Amino acid sequence: MKNLFLTTAAAVAFGALAASAEEVRVYNWSDYIDEDLLEKFETETGIDLIYDVFDSNEVLETKMLAGGSGYDVVVPSGTFLQRQITAGAFQELDKSKLSNIGNMWDVIEELTAQYDPDNAYSINYMWGTTGLGVNVGKVREALGDDVALDSMELILNPANMEKLAECGVYFLDAPTEIVAIVLQYLGEDPDSKDPEVIAKTEEVLMAVRPYIKKFHSSEYINALANGDICAAIGWSGDVLQARDRAYEADNGVEIAYNAFAEGSAMWFDQMAIPADAPNPDGAHKFLNFIMDPQNMADASNYVYFANGNEASQPLLEDDVISDPAIYPTEETVKNLYTTTPYSAKVQRVVTRLWTKVKSGT
């Protein structure tokens, strides 16, 4: 007990000591940055960077709404950002401190303005689509050589799922995104807020539920790369990271990402500064650092997600900027849709449905 007390006291004293140097605390998605950039920021600015990661918008939102998270920069997705702005969780950006803001891409800024009018509270970090990651060899083995690798039929039709179950299928543990996909599959409005329409997705999900190995929002990267699973509903860049890891491991696994032919959701991860950030000044420095074309290009080249920074585009590697899975062709863009936040009541309907689907009862 005494030892415990001593260690605690030492930790507190140490914490106080460390706090004397300027620090910025960033809370970002997992597997979402080239870690060399973190070091670069520290050497350039002399600020200590404390970098934590999460893998669900829900966890981030709870921290934001509880207040006092202690973070200076956080990265919610569009719909979540919009709701948290309403709750007063963020402070307006001081654009005079952001000399690189002119590098941002107006096409993306226009789209993110639907969540954050005038982009007053946030800058776009990365954006992408939610689609289908497959192990090409295994899926063809199970379903034949001419199977469409970009169709929702692959993972929402029980006949196909039954054959894929053996090699393993993961779904994102992100209820709002999966519900939107199933609504699109049913020919309904993916952004529907009508509980009765949303309820229709239950039947589709329950029919394929027995064949889903796991609901998880980050493990599928490694699972795909190692060949442990053959298909996953996932986020574009994550699947492409899996493709890359498999390629590097040279394990004979070929991973492909496709947006759904039926239409995919487009999402935006936005960097914002919490209203109670301990170091808003440092946070602005971090945002400005991220908006530097070279830094943003390095990040995208590393994580295979498209970014909202137009000036970074000439610096992107060819396999990033020319890959339609990352920067979709205009044809695909027409097929993409965006969603808006649920009210608390509808959110409860969706969560309840999700609990039911996940527990399979």
Add this chain to the structure above:
Amino acid sequence: MRRKVLILVPYLWLLALFLIPFAIVFKISLSDTELAIPPYTPTLDLSDGWNGFKEFLSELDFENFEFLTTDDLYWKAYLSSLQIAVISTVLTLFVGYPIAYGMANAPDHWRPTLLMLVILPFWTSFLIRVYSWMGILSTEGYLNQLLLSIGVISEPLTILNTNIAVYIGIVYTYLPFMILPIYSALERLDGSLLEAAEDLGCSRASAFWLVTVPLSKSGIIAGCFLVFIPALGEFVIPSLLGGSKTLMIGKVLFEEFFSNRDWPVASAVAVILLLILIIPIILFQRNEQKQREAEG
């Protein structure tokens, strides 16, 4: 006077670390959700004095508790948590008692080492230990590799992401909490009582059941409480080792809190969980006390 001060210490402890937090949770359970920081309303504002307090009280209601009765998810989760907690407590007792018994009967100079060995796992983070069970129990994990290589099974067993993995995790994690109180009860046991029982014609087995077990009852009860109470609200073990079919109230609480952002309903779930725990414990203690008085 001195005695009063001494009694005051545990009561202050109880007040600061149990009653006040509980009052806060209970208050939130009577509130309504709101999109704000913090995400519920009303919050206590004493700037208006007494009127502000009255207004605050008038806005509280039991709606969230009523809500819990409208959806079968909640009582199903309570029941399945109770089931998992009871079964794992019994399993832990069966595994823990022989270990404690062996320790108490070991030669004196071994006991400190044995005791140390029981506590040793605590030197590693709980989370890391649970994670390593994932490595042991997964389909390609060490356990399956071992069983396959010695030919016990021909197909790998699916243990991870099932309730069996949850039981293994709980028994493993809470075993020391069962062993330690039972050991301390058995260690105090007067050996001459056993000799007397055998002198009076008891076989060793019946002496164990008639003398050892009843005299270690206090240790068994303490151990069972120490395992059962945390197991009932367990969140980490079912979410890491359990499958999506494992329904436990800890996970429901997490969903209410994180996915629904509904702190009031989450608090209501927590208050009920506490009642489920406290009422039987109080009844049990009353009963014990009555028995003691009757004996005394």
